Amino acid sequence: VEVYRVKVVPVSQPGAIAAAVEVLQRGEVIALPTDTVYGIGAHGLLGAAIEQLYEIKGRDRLKAIALLLAGVEDVQRVAVRVPQIAWQLAERFWPGALTLVLPKASDVLDVLTGGGDAVAVRVPDHAVALALIRALGAPLAATSANLSGEPEARTAAEVLAALGERVPFVLDGGRCPGGVASTVVDMTVQPPVIRRPGPLAGEVQALLQAASA
Numbered sequence: 001v002e003v004y005r006v007k008v009v010p011v012s013q014p015g016a017i018a019a020a021v022e023v024l025q026r027g028e029v030i031a032l033p034t035d036t037v038y039g040i041g042a043h044g045l046l047g048a049a050i051e052q053l054y055e056i057k058g059r060d061r062l063k064a065i066a067l068l069l070a071g072v073e074d075v076q077r078v079a080v081r082v083p084q085i086a087w088q089l090a091e092r093f094w095p096g097a098l099t100l101v102l103p104k105a106s107d108v109l110d111v112l113t114g115g116g117d118a119v120a121v122r123v124p125d126h127a128v129a130l131a132l133i134r135a136l137g138a139p140l141a142a143t144s145a146n147l148s149g150e151p152e153a154r155t156a157a158e159v160l161a162a163l164g165e166r167v168p169f170v171l172d173g174g175r176c177p178g179g180v181a182s183t184v185v186d187m188t189v190q191p192p193v194i195r196r197p198g199p200l201a202g203e204v205q206a207l208l209q210a211a212s213a
Contacts, residue, residue, distance in 0.1 A: 001055050004168035008156055011128050011173045021135045023169045029053060031145045031159045032132060033173030034068070035125040036097050036182050036199075037152035038159045040167055041068070041132075044078075044139035050111045053141060056166045059148045064113045066099055066120035067139040070130055078119050078139060080105050085211050086187045092207065095125035097182040097199045112141055118188045128173045144181055154179050 009016045011033070020030050027049040029042050040056060042049035044067050053065055067078055072090050075082060079102035086100050104119035113119055121139075124130065133140050144152045145159045145167070153159045156172035183198030191212055194201055 001166050003165040006160065006165050006168060006170060008160070008170045008172050011171055016171060017128070017131050017135050020132055020169060020171050024049070024136055024140075028168050029056060031153075031156070031163070031167050031170040032129055032142075033126060033156075033171065033176050034129045034142070034178075035095070035176065036178040036180060037154055037176050038145040038156070039068075039129075039142040040145045040163070041140045041142040043136065044112070044141040045109070047109050047111050050109060050141045053143055054111075056163060057143060057146070057148050059143065060114075062114040064101075064116060064118070064120055065141050065143050066122055067108075067112065068129060068133055068142045069121055069123050069139055070133040071123060074123075074139065075102070075121060078105050078108050078121060079103060083187055083192075085192065085208065088211065089185065089204065089207060090123070093200060093204070094123040095130065096123070097125070097178055097180070098122060098204065099182045099184045099196075099198075101184065101186040101188055101195065103188055118186075120184065122182055126173075126176075128171065132171070152179070152181060 024043045081103045099122040101120045146162045154176045183200040184196035186193045
């Protein structure tokens with residue numbers, strides 16, 4: 001893993017988002033705040049950049065990495081055969097702490113999906129994350145900003161403590177409001193299965209049950 005002189009940029013600083021986008025377009029990784037926890041993100045269409053996310057975290061290559069999207073309308077860019085119930089969940093909980101696992105579109109990179117044929121997608125409920133994805137003009141491959149198996153980071157300082165100089169650029173947006181990683185629902189199986197409870201498990205389960213009734 002490369003060691004960088006880390007640049008920590010407060011989101012309130014003029015040009016902070018543009019500077020972060022420039023780093024992503026160069027194929028490097030940044031840390032950013034989301035509505036749940038801090039994440040490390042890479043350009044979702046650059047395989048070598050996504051590889052670095054696995055390197056930095058020490059993450060198992062068979063574990064998929066999610067794509068953060070700017071809005072529901074972007075789902076069709078990365079997923080196919082999206083079931084009606086998935087649209088209902090997205091309508092109800094996005095932007096928010098819900099990740100949907102869907103059949104992937106053919107041009108989604110294998111490095112993102114752990115070699116599988118599904119892609120995990122989410123629209124974060126965080127102004128900074130959304131502004132960044134819109135400015136990038138592409139999905140953001142993102143995973144929590146910590147070493148695999150370690151506690152999640154809720155502040156920029158915790159990101160630095162966890163990852164040290166492995167990430168060249170940290171967008172400091174203050175403390176993340178959520179603090180719990182998102183609820184993950186696998187929509188590639190019938191009936192859909194909650195793979196990670198997260199903050200919305202109860203509400204999601206109720207909606208899934210109502211839909212199948």
